[in-house]
Amino acid sequence: MSVEVVAAYSQETLEAIAAEYKAAYESVVHTVQHLQAAANKLALYEPLPVAEQWVRTWGETVNKKTAAKMLGVSISQVNRLIANGDLVTTTSEDGRSRVIVRAAAEYVAMASRRIKPAPKVPMTRKGNPIRFIP
Incomplete structure (x- = not known):
């Protein structure tokens, strides 16, 4: 066997390992996202x-x-x-x-x-908001 064939075989092996790692990583990310969504849904039923x-x-x-x-x-x-x-x-x-x-x-x-309503802005008698000047 020549050195070039061994180098090509090693490169192919590394690419296969990298592809498997990427697929496993995406699977873990997908699973974690589903677990987080399930945890959020369970929080609604507290x-x-x-x-x-x-x-x-x-x-x-x-x-x-x-x-x-x-x-x-x-x-x-x-x-x-x-x-x-x-x-x-x-x-x-x-x-x-x-x-x-x-x-x-x-x-x-x-x-x-429930979301609490925003505080009411004080108004003048004419209905204009009162502006506070520092």
Whole structure:
């Protein structure tokens, strides 16, 4: 065998190894991207453990007074949330309205993720914004 044949064979081998390495690297990158996407999707379902904890603490359904205590708001605010459809209620055997705890936990989780509105700009009586000059 001549030296040129050995050199050509080694170059082909190196190119094959490089191609295999590139394919393996792209496969790993693809897998990591899918794992990151799956982790992001799981982060959206974070309130479920909180809802389970609330159910274990408070029970499946609670009355409005307990719901207000649980959410840290007034009873009238609970009534407003029920009227808006933010909280889900069911009727008990005695015909009274009861708040579903899982729905309340999901509402709290979604409310904490909402984008808060920008602060209002102070306006003059004519409706022009007040400019603060330093």
